[in-house]
Amino acid sequence: MTPILFAPEMDEVALLDVNSQVLEDANGEQLMAPLADGGNRRDFDDFGLGAMTDCVSCEVTEERNGEYELVMEYPMNGVVFDKIQARCVILAKPNYSDRPQPFRIYRISAPIGGIVTINAQHIVYDMSGVPVTEFKTGTVGKGTALLNLYNHKMLAMPFFFYNSGLSDLAVFEVTEPSSIRSWFGGREGSLVDVYGGEWWYERYDCYFCEERGSDRGVVIRYGKNLIDIEQETNLANMWTGVLAYWKNADTGQTVKTDIINAPGSFDYRRIQCVDMSAEFEEAPTKEELTAKAQSYITSNNIGKPSVNITLDWVQVGELEDQVDLCDTVTVIFEKLGIDAKAKVISTTWDVLADRYTRIEIGDVKQKVTDTIAGMQKEEKNTISTFNTRIQKQNQTISDLEERVAALEGN
Numbered sequence: 001m002t003p004i005l006f007a008p009e010m011d012e013v014a015l016l017d018v019n020s021q022v023l024e025d026a027n028g029e030q031l032m033a034p035l036a037d038g039g040n041r042r043d044f045d046d047f048g049l050g051a052m053t054d055c056v057s058c059e060v061t062e063e064r065n066g067e068y069e070l071v072m073e074y075p076m077n078g079v080v081f082d083k084i085q086a087r088c089v090i091l092a093k094p095n096y097s098d099r100p101q102p103f104r105i106y107r108i109s110a111p112i113g114g115i116v117t118i119n120a121q122h123i124v125y126d127m128s129g130v131p132v133t134e135f136k137t138g139t140v141g142k143g144t145a146l147l148n149l150y151n152h153k154m155l156a157m158p159f160f161f162y163n164s165g166l167s168d169l170a171v172f173e174v175t176e177p178s179s180i181r182s183w184f185g186g187r188e189g190s191l192v193d194v195y196g197g198e199w200w201y202e203r204y205d206c207y208f209c210e211e212r213g214s215d216r217g218v219v220i221r222y223g224k225n226l227i228d229i230e231q232e233t234n235l236a237n238m239w240t241g242v243l244a245y246w247k248n249a250d251t252g253q254t255v256k257t258d259i260i261n262a263p264g265s266f267d268y269r270r271i272q273c274v275d276m277s278a279e280f281e282e283a284p285t286k287e288e289l290t291a292k293a294q295s296y297i298t299s300n301n302i303g304k305p306s307v308n309i310t311l312d313w314v315q316v317g318e319l320e321d322q323v324d325l326c327d328t329v330t331v332i333f334e335k336l337g338i339d340a341k342a343k344v345i346s347t348t349w350d351v352l353a354d355r356y357t358r359i360e361i362g363d364v365k366q367k368v369t370d371t372i373a374g375m376q377k378e379e380k381n382t383i384s385t386f387n388t389r390i391q392k393q394n395q396t397i398s399d400l401e402e403r404v405a406a407l408e409g410n
Contacts, residue, residue: 006048165210213326262303
């Protein structure tokens with residue numbers, strides 16, 4: 001499609017607060033209802049400031065629960081060049097399935113050879129400037145968590161939150177005034193961190209899905225549409241199961257599980273030993289430790305390819321009618337006996353050619369925020385374990401002092 005440019009000032013109307021009717025989701029939890037008339041949000045049903053028919057290139061890249069950006073090259077002698085400014089909105093198709101989405105311009109480069117590069121982010125990035133006040137609600141489901149986050153916003157905004165799919169109950173709370181969007185994911189205690197799930201953005205509507213994509217039966221097979229031999233070594237190093245254990249550093253008491261195999265078919269075994277001492281203050285039963293280990297296998301994708309496979313445009317040509325972001329594909333390495341599932345974690349769409357130029361399959365690359373959150377969590381676990389041991393030692397000392405006092409009294 002041809003990208004369309006819209007003026008930024010129209011969003012003053014879009015920022016009027018919207019009705020927050022309450023319905024129930026599949027869990028019987030509250031969530032916002034869509035407005036029949038679309039509220040005061042921009043419809044994007046005209047040509048705005050004009051069609052950008054003379055742009056040189058335009059691509060949209062979206063990552064699973066991550067980046068969602070547009071990059072455009074536009075000539076200085078283009079028809080709408082003098083109308084382009086920061087915070088303007090570009091409407092462009094982002095992938096095979098979704099309708100055109102709005103992207104807000106945040107950077108315009110200096111011209112090189114008469115061409116400027118325009119960077120824009122999906123309109124949901126506007127929520128990075130909407131603060132949410134702190135709140136505590138205890139253990140809740142996804143629908144209630146979304147409603148609480150929405151109701152504690154400190155500015156009017158045109159966005160709605162929706163819950164898709166069932167979820168377990170968990171503790172979700174905002175601990176300090178912060179950006180409402182920062183609680184979507186990428187930090188400890190965020191919605192993705194607490195509940196798992198995948199975000200899908202449909203203009204001003206934000207859907208928190210249990211599974212955004214589906215398995216369309218696409219197979220990535222070594223020797224057919226995957227030719228990078230380096231991937232074989234990486235896949236051979238993935239874990240096929242875990243053995244979890246708990247150990248009391250003071251007494252040496254140890255509790256361990258049996259070997260728990262990951263889902264899948266493998267012609268070799270590679271078991272990861274996982275220390276879960278920080279997960280229990282007291283010695284767990286074998287059953288409790290096994291349940292925790294099984295949860296670890298699921299949340300850490302044990303048994304799934306720990307590689308990122310990038311398909312270029314030639315390979316994508318065979319797949320683009322079948323694959324979208326967050327879809328599941330089958331990765332087969334017959335020589336290693338590996339037949340496993342992996343996610344589409346990133347796509348790049350050529351807006352002008354209406355096709356993918358790049359699809360990435362495998363694990364989500366660890367971001368700096370994820371690394372920091374992981375370090376903080378590990379540090380908290382270590383401190384908690386250390387404090388527990390100090391308390392026990394203090395109690396032991398107190399008991400000894402009481403016994404000594406009693407003996408001296410006799």
